Amino acid sequence: xxxxxxxILFIAAVAASLYFSVIGFYRVYRTIMRGEGRKPSLQxxxxxxxxxxxTWVTTRPIWxxxxxxxxxxxxxxxxxxxxxxxNLGDILEAFFPLTFxxxxxxxxxxxxxxxxxxxxxxxxxVYFIQRRFVYDDRALSxxxxxxxxxxxxxxxxxxxxxxxxLFILFHVGFRLVGNSFKVSLHGGDxxxxxxxxxxxxxASWAEPARVVGEHLGWxxxxxxxxxxxxxxxxxxxxxxxxxxxxxxxKPKRTSLGALEPVDFEDESIEEFGVDKVxxxxxxxxxxxxxxxxxxxxQDVCPAYLTGKELSxxxxxxxKRYYLNQNLATLARGEDSGVALxxxxxxxxxxxxCTACGACVEICPVGNEPMFDILYMRRHQVLMENSFPNExxxxxxxxxxxxxxxxxxxRDRMNWAQGLNVPTVEENPDFELLWxxxxxxxxxxxxxxxxxxxxxxxxxxxxxxxxxxxLERCTGDAARRSGNEALFYELAQGNIETLIEIxxxxxxxxxxxxLHTLGKEYGQYGGNYEVIHHTQLLTELVADKKIxxxxxxxxxxxxxxxxxxxGRHNGIVDAPREALLATDAFLVExxxxxxxxxxxxxxxAQMWKEEEHGSAAVNTTRYAEAAATGASTIAVGCPFCLTMxxxxxxxxxxxMRVKDVAEIVAERLAPGVEAKEDVRHSTGAAA
Numbered sequence: 001x002x003x004x005x006x007x008i009l010f011i012a013a014v015a016a017s018l019y020f021s022v023i024g025f026y027r028v029y030r031t032i033m034r035g036e037g038r039k040p041s042l043q044x045x046x047x048x049x050x051x052x053x054x055t056w057v058t059t060r061p062i063w064x065x066x067x068x069x070x071x072x073x074x075x076x077x078x079x080x081x082x083x084x085x086x087n088l089g090d091i092l093e094a095f096f097p098l099t100f101x102x103x104x105x106x107x108x109x110x111x112x113x114x115x116x117x118x119x120x121x122x123x124x125x126v127y128f129i130q131r132r133f134v135y136d137d138r139a140l141s142x143x144x145x146x147x148x149x150x151x152x153x154x155x156x157x158x159x160x161x162x163x164x165x166l167f168i169l170f171h172v173g174f175r176l177v178g179n180s181f182k183v184s185l186h187g188g189d190x191x192x193x194x195x196x197x198x199x200x201x202x203a204s205w206a207e208p209a210r211v212v213g214e215h216l217g218w219x220x221x222x223x224x225x226x227x228x229x230x231x232x233x234x235x236x237x238x239x240x241x242x243x244x245x246x247x248x249x250k251p252k253r254t255s256l257g258a259l260e261p262v263d264f265e266d267e268s269i270e271e272f273g274v275d276k277v278x279x280x281x282x283x284x285x286x287x288x289x290x291x292x293x294x295x296x297x298q299d300v301c302p303a304y305l306t307g308k309e310l311s312x313x314x315x316x317x318x319k320r321y322y323l324n325q326n327l328a329t330l331a332r333g334e335d336s337g338v339a340l341x342x343x344x345x346x347x348x349x350x351x352x353c354t355a356c357g358a359c360v361e362i363c364p365v366g367n368e369p370m371f372d373i374l375y376m377r378r379h380q381v382l383m384e385n386s387f388p389n390e391x392x393x394x395x396x397x398x399x400x401x402x403x404x405x406x407x408x409x410r411d412r413m414n415w416a417q418g419l420n421v422p423t424v425e426e427n428p429d430f431e432l433l434w435x436x437x438x439x440x441x442x443x444x445x446x447x448x449x450x451x452x453x454x455x456x457x458x459x460x461x462x463x464x465x466x467x468x469x470l471e472r473c474t475g476d477a478a479r480r481s482g483n484e485a486l487f488y489e490l491a492q493g494n495i496e497t498l499i500e501i502x503x504x505x506x507x508x509x510x511x512x513x514l515h516t517l518g519k520e521y522g523q524y525g526g527n528y529e530v531i532h533h534t535q536l537l538t539e540l541v542a543d544k545k546i547x548x549x550x551x552x553x554x555x556x557x558x559x560x561x562x563x564x565x566g567r568h569n570g571i572v573d574a575p576r577e578a579l580l581a582t583d584a585f586l587v588e589x590x591x592x593x594x595x596x597x598x599x600x601x602x603x604a605q606m607w608k609e610e611e612h613g614s615a616a617v618n619t620t621r622y623a624e625a626a627a628t629g630a631s632t633i634a635v636g637c638p639f640c641l642t643m644x645x646x647x648x649x650x651x652x653x654x655m656r657v658k659d660v661a662e663i664v665a666e667r668l669a670p671g672v673e674a675k676e677d678v679r680h681s682t683g684a685a686a
Contacts, residue, residue: 002094006215010094010222017226024233028289030331031323035282036274037260040249052247057081062364064595065296069131076124079117080168080240086114087225090175094218108191115192118179121172129165132158139295143304146311147346149321156321157236157293164237171224178217181210234324239292243365246290250283250366254519257357257568259374261523262484272484273379275339277319278330280372287367288319297359297369302598303352307614310349312359312369318344319372340376350376351388352611355480355603356563361594374603377482391481394607398486402472403438404607413468415440415447419454423468424501430465433503435517435530437510438473439638445645446638449509452665453533459668460545464507470497474516481604488524491516495526506530509661511564511571511637512602519569532565534575534636534660541581548582549669557584557663558630560621560644561596562637570594575636575660582667587628597621601639622647625655632656634663 002010033039055061059077062070089100089110101110131137142148180198183189185207188196202210232238251260260281262272274280295313303310322343326336341347353373360368380386397406413423424430434457440450457464475490494517506528508514518530540546559575566572572593579586591597600610600617610616622644625633633648633655635641645657 001097002215002218006219007095013223013226017229020230021232024230024327027327027331028233028238028323031278031327032282032285032289034278034330034333035280035285037251037281037283039282040251045248048248052244055247056244059364061362061366064362064364065299066294069294072124072127075120076128076168077240079121079124079172082113082117083121083172085110086117086175087222089114090218090222094222111189112191115179115194118172118176119194121168122176125165125168125172129169132161132165139299140293142298142311142314143307145307145309146304146314147309147318147344147349148314149318149325149343151321151325152314152317157317160235161293163231164235167224167228167237171221171228174217174224175221178214178221181213181217185210185214234327236291236293236320239290239365242286242289243292246283246286246366249286250368251281254522255515255568255570256360257355257370257515257564258519259371259479261520262378262488264485264488271379272382273377273482274372274375275341275379275383276336277322277338277340277344278336280375284368284372285319285323287369287372288316288323290365291316291320291367292365293317294364296362296364297367300358300362300595300597302354302356302358302600302617302620303349303611303613306617306620308349308352308611309346309613310352310373310611315345315349315369315372316367340372345373345376348611349373350380351608352613353603354563354598354600354605354617356598357567358563358595358598361567374480374482377480378484379482381482382485387482388608390608391483391604394477394604395483395486398473398475398478398490402490403442404473404477405438405442407442409469409472412436412441412471413466415442415450416454416466419451420458421454422465424465424470425468427463427465430463431504432462432464432536433501433506434464434466435474435506435508435510435513436466436471437508437513437638439642440509441471443638443642446641449638449641449659449661452659452661453509455665456537456540456546456661456668460540462540462545467497467501470501472497474513474521476512476516477604477607479516479520480602481607491521491524491526495521495524498526498528503528507533507536509533509636509638509659511562511569512639515564515568532569532571532574532636534565534578535571537578537660537664538574538581541578546664547669548664548667555584555632556587556628556630557632557634558587558589558625558628559592559634559636559660560589560599560625560640561592561594562635562640563596563598563602565636566592566596567594575634578660578664579634582663584632584634584663587630589624589628591624597624599635599637599640599643601643606639606642616647618643618647619650622651622655626651630655632658632663634658634660636660 059074062073093100099107101107132140180195181202183192183195184199184202297312298304301310301312350373355370357370360370393406394404397404401407401409436450439446472494473490475487479487506517514530514532517528557579559579576586598617599621633644635644641657641659648655648657
């Protein structure tokens, strides 16, 4: 136990530490709460509490990549979480004549877990110190063309990481030493094997010296907490707390990339989009403090990996350091006076984003940097009228003719000449509405996909119809490039059309149409059951409405998962099942499913020149496909079809690029039983 003087000194130190800590935490809280958006109700928070708590404790999302680093991270995080209890126990035992958790089985188990947590944290933190400061892991750094605030350029991340690492190392280390003196005084403890092992070092010391050692270890361990607490709100270590709140309060979305709507009927709204940090949604200000600076988002960003100026990690880090540098003024409600693009991200980086969602999917603490960029695009387009010049043609086409190609709506059905493709006027009793989409209607290469699907639907006897000239662009490219007003206009018009048609079910070959119709039109009252054509093909095969025959030669196929199919909407199995039904030999790329690499067309990149970098996104993905040894790249998106076809041409046409519907249509065999003996490899072809 502490002496009376020690207790008085400790209470005074706690009071001082808490005073300055509360100021810091309150400023962080006030700054985050300045953000835009509705705050969740207690009921909403309650519904997410269990999932948020289990995700926070187990650090479940971190295991998606870097298994060794993830292992050491959970050794530190779980140990440190348990140390909240350990520190409480140490303080209570120091003030009162008691044994924390008692002398029975529970107490024994507690002491064992405390001892294990101590060593776990020490081993983990030594690993991270070596990784950042000895081996200088390149994955934790940024390229020279990435915009960074001055303090980060000057080494603030390394400095703060070192302070946090040394605090953990010494806090836990001194606790181990102090506890080992305590164990030594009691002759050892089988339930504390590590502390007992260290206690042998003091076996020959006199008892008064060991008492001093116990007290000194306690003061250094607990004193470090009191000294560190006021600094805590400004460190990366705050993610330990904020990440839990991030999981707890993150807005529920209909899919990973569903954007919140803008109410253009609300005349009180004077500004659209985001230009300053304090105008971000409050959950996105919290993202900055939840960020663990692991750069996992950077590792999967197609723009960063092809040399562009965009790093989603740097965006969050820049936000954090800017907020901390201006915390007092921002907490008071003052205007930052500085645009995000002046310190957090470059204009080129804003327009390099493909809106693929990889950064959102991979983040271990639930951050959503992609949305920050899309909100900035909204401001640039709607308030500044500043956007890449190439988008003007696409916008004009969507406004005038209902498609970004700017081709007359009267030509929308030209692709179907000579085919049995009824419109809703010709077949008002249809069971399935086929939303053809702009690309299959106007792009010559994508038209082959539409023709193939029409062939399959007719062979299966599906009662379907298309909108024909009534169909207009869903507005995905407009929305993700920031032109929310144009998206709103297109959505309203399409919803009015669909209200009249009242489809039971909609199928589309474009994942962007699938996403927009099925996951975002509901924001405006348009709720529909929308499926992808690969899902329909799988259903038709399973119901034996179509069958395929074995090809003369075995075709090795690799499937490229479109971002808005696999990652945004979780449709991964259906396209593979459809391919396997054709007896193709399916060989997988390393990056697939929810972790697929982008083709480079999303986020309206299809309609503009790619930002300057070291490589093109589509050629990077094509090279990965070619490395599998497959002869065909199968796709399920007209944009992916275009991008990978272009990449194949640049590479000399080594691989064929086909939509899944084309592959199925080529092997239609009426009357032939569907094959069940399929082969599926997850590695490179042998």
